[in-house]
Amino acid sequence: MVTVLKETDAVVIGMGWTGSILSRELTKAGLHVVGLERGAMRTPREDFTIPQIRDELKYSSRHELFQDTAMETVTLRHNTRETALPIRRLGSFLPGNNVGGAGSHWNGATWRRLEADYLVRSHYTQKYGAKVIPADMTVQDFGVTFAEMEPFYDKFEKLCGISGQAGNLRGQKIAGGNVFEGPRSNPYPNKPLARNVAASLFEDACRKLGYHPFPQPSANASEAYTNPEGATMGQCVYCGFCERYGCESNAKASPNVNILPVLLPDPRFELRTHAYVKKLNYDARAKKVKSVTYIDTRSGEEYEQPAGLVILGAYVFNNTLLMLYSGIGTPYDPATGRGTVGKNYCYQYTGSGVTVFFDDKETNPFMAAGAFGSVIDDFNSDNFDHSGLGFIGGGHISAGLSNGRPIETRAVPPGTPRWGKAWKTATAKYYRRWFTVAGTACNYAYRDNYLDLDPTYKDAIGRPLLRMTFNFKENDYKIGAFLSQKSAEIARAMNPTIMTPPRYRDGDYDARPYQSTHNTGGTIMGADPRTSVVNKYLQSWDASNLFIMGASTFPQNQSYNPTGPLGALAYWSANAIVNTYLKNPGPLLHA
Amino acid sequence: MADEKIPRRDFLKTAGAGAAGAALATSAGMARAPEAAAAAAPAAQAEPEVWLALTPTEQAFVKAAVDTLIPADELTPSGSDCGLAVFIDRQLAGGFGNGARLYRSGPFLPAKPELGYQLALSPREFFRAGIVATNEWTTKTYGKEFDRLTPAQQEEAMKALESGKAQFNGGFTSAFFFDNFLQLTMEGFFADPMYGGNRDKVAWKMIGFPGLPASYREEIKTYFNKKYDKGPLSIADFS
Numbered sequence: 001m002v003t004v005l006k007e008t009d010a011v012v013i014g015m016g017w018t019g020s021i022l023s024r025e026l027t028k029a030g031l032h033v034v035g036l037e038r039g040a041m042r043t044p045r046e047d048f049t050i051p052q053i054r055d056e057l058k059y060s061s062r063h064e065l066f067q068d069t070a071m072e073t074v075t076l077r078h079n080t081r082e083t084a085l086p087i088r089r090l091g092s093f094l095p096g097n098n099v100g101g102a103g104s105h106w107n108g109a110t111w112r113r114l115e116a117d118y119l120v121r122s123h124y125t126q127k128y129g130a131k132v133i134p135a136d137m138t139v140q141d142f143g144v145t146f147a148e149m150e151p152f153y154d155k156f157e158k159l160c161g162i163s164g165q166a167g168n169l170r171g172q173k174i175a176g177g178n179v180f181e182g183p184r185s186n187p188y189p190n191k192p193l194a195r196n197v198a199a200s201l202f203e204d205a206c207r208k209l210g211y212h213p214f215p216q217p218s219a220n221a222s223e224a225y226t227n228p229e230g231a232t233m234g235q236c237v238y239c240g241f242c243e244r245y246g247c248e249s250n251a252k253a254s255p256n257v258n259i260l261p262v263l264l265p266d267p268r269f270e271l272r273t274h275a276y277v278k279k280l281n282y283d284a285r286a287k288k289v290k291s292v293t294y295i296d297t298r299s300g301e302e303y304e305q306p307a308g309l310v311i312l313g314a315y316v317f318n319n320t321l322l323m324l325y326s327g328i329g330t331p332y333d334p335a336t337g338r339g340t341v342g343k344n345y346c347y348q349y350t351g352s353g354v355t356v357f358f359d360d361k362e363t364n365p366f367m368a369a370g371a372f373g374s375v376i377d378d379f380n381s382d383n384f385d386h387s388g389l390g391f392i393g394g395g396h397i398s399a400g401l402s403n404g405r406p407i408e409t410r411a412v413p414p415g416t417p418r419w420g421k422a423w424k425t426a427t428a429k430y431y432r433r434w435f436t437v438a439g440t441a442c443n444y445a446y447r448d449n450y451l452d453l454d455p456t457y458k459d460a461i462g463r464p465l466l467r468m469t470f471n472f473k474e475n476d477y478k479i480g481a482f483l484s485q486k487s488a489e490i491a492r493a494m495n496p497t498i499m500t501p502p503r504y505r506d507g508d509y510d511a512r513p514y515q516s517t518h519n520t521g522g523t524i525m526g527a528d529p530r531t532s533v534v535n536k537y538l539q540s541w542d543a544s545n546l547f548i549m550g551a552s553t554f555p556q557n558q559s560y561n562p563t564g565p566l567g568a569l570a571y572w573s574a575n576a577i578v579n580t581y582l583k584n585p586g587p588l589l590h591a
Numbered sequence: 592m593a594d595e596k597i598p599r600r601d602f603l604k605t606a607g608a609g610a611a612g613a614a615l616a617t618s619a620g621m622a623r624a625p626e627a628a629a630a631a632a633p634a635a636q637a638e639p640e641v642w643l644a645l646t647p648t649e650q651a652f653v654k655a656a657v658d659t660l661i662p663a664d665e666l667t668p669s670g671s672d673c674g675l676a677v678f679i680d681r682q683l684a685g686g687f688g689n690g691a692r693l694y695r696s697g698p699f700l701p702a703k704p705e706l707g708y709q710l711a712l713s714p715r716e717f718f719r720a721g722i723v724a725t726n727e728w729t730t731k732t733y734g735k736e737f738d739r740l741t742p743a744q745q746e747e748a749m750k751a752l753e754s755g756k757a758q759f760n761g762g763f764t765s766a767f768f769f770d771n772f773l774q775l776t777m778e779g780f781f782a783d784p785m786y787g788g789n790r791d792k793v794a795w796k797m798i799g800f801p802g803l804p805a806s807y808r809e810e811i812k813t814y815f816n817k818k819y820d821k822g823p824l825s826i827a828d829f830s
Contacts, residue, residue, distance in 0.1 A: 050805065050829065054803035055826060070694055088694040367819070410798075419776075427797070431800065
């Protein structure tokens with residue numbers, strides 16, 4: 001028995017960053033918007049309070065704020081010959097749940113993509129020849145350029161009060177900022193965060209080697225800030241409880257702090273929590289989504305919400321699952337390369353570097369912010385010559401720790417046992433005297449890395465789980481070897497007491513240790529409906545009233561954390577919807 | 592077997608350690624919340640009146656195992672005196688032990704390690720099975736259950752578990768059991784003391800983790816490359 005509700009102007013699925021931004025922009029344009037969130041309400045005042053929020057066991061070890069894998073997860077296999085098995089407990093990535101989504105418990109690293117990042121295929125082909133891209137690497141251009149995105153990066157940075165140092169202001173390079181970034185129209189809204197010992201040592205070493213260090217751009221506010229919406233942020237207190245936690249100081253930008261206080265009171269907006277969207281109801285003849293079906297997770301009752309406009313703003317996995325399960329577009333087939341939904345699933349290639357220990361330093365790892373420390377971009381993207389290297393892309397290298405929470409963040413020198421007296425002695429000595437120097441790299445798309453529906457395993461409401469077929473490839477391993485050597489070179493220049501050998505992830509993708517929640521692709525954007533799910537405005541090629549937000553639209557993943565790029569894309573898409581689509585609803589582009 | 596254990600003796604010993612720890616913390620200048628710190632002392636109890644999950648044999652194993660992993664020395668009391676057996680008992684009795692946030696639909700199939708936990712067992716069932724398997728192996732190898740071995744034998748047996756040399760029959764390796772047991776032990780050692788382990792914040796004192804102060808806004812500058820020696824403060828100290 002499904003209860004059919006009264007039609008609304010727009011329905012927004014998911015109340016993370018993109019759903020909150022779209023809801024705000026659409027209500028400002030006069031639309032009545034219903035927001036559907038599968039999880040519960042979360043407010044800083046009620047849920048992110050001191051001292052309870054500083055509970056490492058509850059939030060980090062027991063995953064308090066994340067997707068409940070007892071209800072839904074994904075299956076994984078490394079190639080199409082294997083049988084995929086469910087990821088039964090989260091490990092390598094931690095998708096969010098509840099109002100605010102992962103935007104409430106992220107670290108806050110906020111980047112702009114580089115100009116070449118939007119043109120991966122055409123840039124490398126033009127500069128190095130078509131052969132530089134392996135035959136089975138399916139990288140694509142985004143269909144938008146950095147110049148088109150810049151005003152929307154600016155808008156997202158102002159929404160979040162990003163702390164950082166500009167490196168390219170309207171074409172003028174500024175030492176101390178990222179001199180590789182594309183020209184920006186404005187400086188960051190806030191000055192960079194304080195520097196710790198790790199950042200200071202890293203910067204000195206990098207300058208000695210001729211590199212260009214700059215402070216990590218951060219959504220942890222270096223000063224109290226009021227954003228253009230009128231929402232206020234407190235000043236970061238460097239408590240070291242950022243990723244996996246809500247911020248009790250309101251100093252970390254989140255939907256809960258930076259948008260929802262002004263969106264929730266708006267009478268044009270109605271938020272429904274515990275509303276778990278099961279399916280989009282597709283009218284193939286009209287090429288539109290006429291309604292969405294959701295389940296109230298408290299009662300199990302089903303509702304159908306008709307809407308003129310549908311915004312799909314769930315996480316990468318649910319965006320792709322809902323498209324496949326609802327039969328919108330053509331599922332991707334790795335055997336033929338045809339179809340698009342599920343294509344170009346990518347991840348993040350992290351951890352190429354070294355760990356350093358200092359007998360004569362106090363690094364105070366517990367005094368930290370989530371997005372903190374110092375970075376170089378000298379070996380990222382195409383900022384360096386790739387001739388003869390045997391790979392394309394690269395990564396940024398950074399130093400330091402985002403926290404000193406002791407269940408998760410400890411290290412002992414190589415050769416130390418994992419337990420017993422020797423372990424205790426080494427841990428007591430080095431807990432406060434170590435950090436990592438490591439690269440985080442892009443992960444480029446391959447023909448046989450993709451998402452589809454699992455043939456065996458089901459979620460709690462009877463739908464197939466999403467199946468991930470994924471492994472790292474030669475391009476990743478070569479970048480890993482390269483970045484780990486560069487990291488070691490920088491680390492040696494810091495003169496540590498002990499340094500581990502350079503290491504990188506050289507085996508099969510491992511779903512157990514945390515790497516990043518930077519899953520991308522599955523509903524990718526592009527200029528051609530034969531090779532993309534949405535157009536450059538994030539409008540579905542198969543349903544003109546459906547717009548898909550978030551990192552599921554990235555054709556491949558760069559080294560940078562996805563939130564800055566997906567925030568800018570959300571404002572870019574909202575601008576196209578409000579100023580063009582609503583005046584004449586229909587396809588914004590024709591194939 | 593656990594029949595030789597004298598819980599009462601353990602209780603008195605650790606209750607004393609708790610009181611000493613609280614006094615030390617207060618004298619160390621934790622002026623922020625001395626009353627809260629004193630009020631928190633009862634949380635630092637030794638053994639619970641009743642065990643929530645572990646059977647007598649499991650209690651004996653867990654105490655001996657955490658004492659092997661975290662031996663008493665000048666840095667901290669032994670694992671069980673730090674409350675780690677209590678911690679593990681409570682964790683296995685609660686949501687985690689009973690499979691919260693664990694996808695438990697079949698089919699259950701053998702898997703590459705990179706795919707993570709694939710057993711049909713809840714964590715409580717898993718640790719129970721692992722303890723049985725460990726005691727079977729030590730009985731075969733040394734003629735006794737783990738908790739009856741000498742400390743040197745316990746250390747040797749623990750290394751055999753860690754390396755996987757101890758042969759388990761029944762769906763998982765000794766190394767897999769060891770990894771999970773070590774993880775749970777470390778969670779208890781370093782978690783907030785309100786969960787029963789890390790009694791009197793001994794692990795935080797050992798490493799110099801200050802716990803949860805309200806702010807390092809100024810300290811991030813004033814303690815640049817300097818040892819920060821305040822605290823530690825736990826959740827109970829703030830409550």
